[in-house]
Every structure is written in structure tokens, then in C-alpha cells.
Amino acid sequence: MSKLTLKQANGIIEQAFAKAREMKIKPLGVVVLDDSGNIVSAQREDGATMRRLTLAGGGAVLERLEQKNDKERTYTYSIVEGPLPVADYTSTLRVREGKNAQSCTVEWSSDFEPKGASESEAVKVMQGVYAAGFENLKKMFGG
Numbered sequence: 001m002s003k004l005t006l007k008q009a010n011g012i013i014e015q016a017f018a019k020a021r022e023m024k025i026k027p028l029g030v031v032v033l034d035d036s037g038n039i040v041s042a043q044r045e046d047g048a049t050m051r052r053l054t055l056a057g058g059g060a061v062l063e064r065l066e067q068k069n070d071k072e073r074t075y076t077y078s079i080v081e082g083p084l085p086v087a088d089y090t091s092t093l094r095v096r097e098g099k100n101a102q103s104c105t106v107e108w109s110s111d112f113e114p115k116g117a118s119e120s121e122a123v124k125v126m127q128g129v130y131a132a133g134f135e136n137l138k139k140m141f142g143g
Contacts, residue, residue, distance in 0.1 A: 003034070004032070004034050004035075004040050005040075006040060006041055009032040009040040009041035010041050010043075012030075012032050012041075013030045013032060013041060013043050016028075016030045017030065017043075017045065026047070026048070026050075027044075027045035027046060027047040027048035027049075028044075028045060028048050028050065028051065029042070029043065029044035029045070029048045029050070029051035030042070030043055030044075030051075031051065031053055031054075033054060038136055038139060039136050039140065048065070049064055049065045050062065050063065050064050050065070050080070051063050051065075055083070058083075059082065059083035060082065060083075061079055061081070061082035061083075061084065062079070062080040062081045062082060063077045063078065063079055063080065064077060064078050064080050065077050066078050066090065072094070073094060073095040073096070074092055074093065074094045074095075075092070075093055076090060076091065076092040076093075077090070077091055078090045078091075084125060084126070084129070085114060085115050085116050085117035085121060085122045085125055086112040086113065086114065086115055086122055086125075086126065087112065087113045087114075087115040088111070088112060088113050089110060089111070089112040090110065090111050090112070091108065091109065091110035091111075092107075092108075092109050092110070093106060093107070093108050094106070094107045094109075095107075106134070106137060108130055108133065108134075110126065112126070
């Protein structure tokens with residue numbers, strides 16, 4: 001199995017953007033994952049508010065950007081549709097300054113109602129999503 005390179009991933013993103021323009025689709029975000037589900041590259045066009053993430057185990061999650069505040073270094077998104085056992089899902093990520101210029105702290109909080117699962121099962125699934133997300137951040141930025 002060949003490894004997907006950053007150059008190849010960025011090429012896939014450029015092709016997706018070109019196809020979207022051809023189809024007159026609103027600005028969008030594209031995330032390219034490797035065969036292990038790790039983010040290789042992610043880009044968002046100016047004005048894009050929706051993104052679709054393909055999950056490693058199958059299925060996809062459609063998210064909508066609800067709010068972004070560069071000064072506060074936060075963004076809030078909601079899940080519009082997907083296979084996760086949650087409803088009315090809203091989440092906020094916040095980046096706080098670290099102990100030095102080379103570090104930071106990322107906080108990820110959410111509110112949701114369980115859907116098709118018990119509360120403890122839904123929480124466990126979402127904790128797995130967050131753990132994978134933080135692992136990807138570590139791979140991308142160190143830490």
C-alpha cells in the first residue's frame with residue numbers, strides 16, 4: 001500500500017475545489033485523510049461554512065461552522081447529519097496560549113443529546129472522537 005503524500009492530498013483538494021466551481025457549489029472545506037483516518041491536509045475556501053468529514057470506519061459527518069472568533073481563538077460548529085449517536089450537537093474549540101511561544105492548550109467542549117444510544121454510550125463514542133482529534137493535532141503540530 002502506498003503512502004498518501006501531502007502533495008497528492010493537496011492535489012486532491014485542488015481538484016475538489018475546481019469541480020465545485022464547475023458545478024457552481026458554494027465555497028467549501030475539504031479534508032483528506034489517509035487510510036488510517038489521520039488528516040493529511042485540510043483546506044477551507046473563504047466563506048465556507050459547511051464541511052463533510054469521511055470517517056475511517058465508514059460514513060460521513062456534515063458539519064456547519066456556527067461562529068468563529070479570531071481574537072478569542074475559538075470556533076463553534078454543529079453537526080447537521082451523520083452516523084454518530086448524538087442530536088442537537090454543538091461544539092466549541094478554543095486555543096489558549098501555552099507556557100511559551102511554542103505551546104498552547106486546546107479545549108474542546110460540546111453539548112448534545114444521545115440519539116439511538118444510552119447517554120453513557122454516546123459520551124463514550126464522542127470521547128473517542130475527541131481523543132482521535134487530539135491525536136491528529138499532536139501528529140500535525142507536536143505535543
